Amino acid sequence: MAILKIVTLSDPILRVKCTPVAHIDKKMIKVAEDMVETMYAAPGVGLAANQVGLNFQLAVVDATRDPEKYGKNPIILFNPKILELSGKKTNEEGCLSIPGLFEEVTRAAKVKATYTDQNGKEQIVETDGLLAQALQHEIDHLNGKLYIDHLSSIKRNLIKKKFKKYRTHEAE
Numbered sequence: 001m002a003i004l005k006i007v008t009l010s011d012p013i014l015r016v017k018c019t020p021v022a023h024i025d026k027k028m029i030k031v032a033e034d035m036v037e038t039m040y041a042a043p044g045v046g047l048a049a050n051q052v053g054l055n056f057q058l059a060v061v062d063a064t065r066d067p068e069k070y071g072k073n074p075i076i077l078f079n080p081k082i083l084e085l086s087g088k089k090t091n092e093e094g095c096l097s098i099p100g101l102f103e104e105v106t107r108a109a110k111v112k113a114t115y116t117d118q119n120g121k122e123q124i125v126e127t128d129g130l131l132a133q134a135l136q137h138e139i140d141h142l143n144g145k146l147y148i149d150h151l152s153s154i155k156r157n158l159i160k161k162k163f164k165k166y167r168t169h170e171a172e
């Protein structure tokens with residue numbers, strides 16, 4: 001397996017609506033496995049394909065609070081779609097493409113979603129908690145949307161500004 005490079009905020013691929021995956025072949029599964037590896041190495045709760053520069057509908061998540069301690073439980077999702085959203089919950093959220101910054105985001109508390117797994121089987125997941133938050137975050141990514149889009153324009157601009165500053169310092 002390989003660790004992939006994660007693109008950041010300024011990369012236009014994060015704003016692309018990703019293409020559905022028609023065939024889940026060996027090559028696709030290898031990419032998914034590399035994404036899982038990259039997610040754990042970051043470390044993060046989820047990763048979407050466009051975050052590693054690939055514009056197709058593939059995301060990986062593991063909402064286990066501490067995978068090193070409690071065991072890894074990665075979910076590979078091809079062509080995931082939200083079926084139902086209900087309730088509201090505000091949680092702190094971050095993104096591997098906007099490293100080091102966090103904001104409170106209000107999303108649905110419960111999610112019902114469908115996806116195709118690595119065996120080509122249709123799956124339905126109904127969940128709440130961190131997994132519900134992660135699924136909404138990753139499916140947003142595949143639609144070219146970032147968590148900062150859920151914030152007020154003042155907060156969003158502040159994040160962009162902070163991110164720019166962070167990048168400049170990193171380059172020094």
Ligand code: ZN
Pocket residue numbers: 094095096097137141
């Ligand atoms: Zn993200």
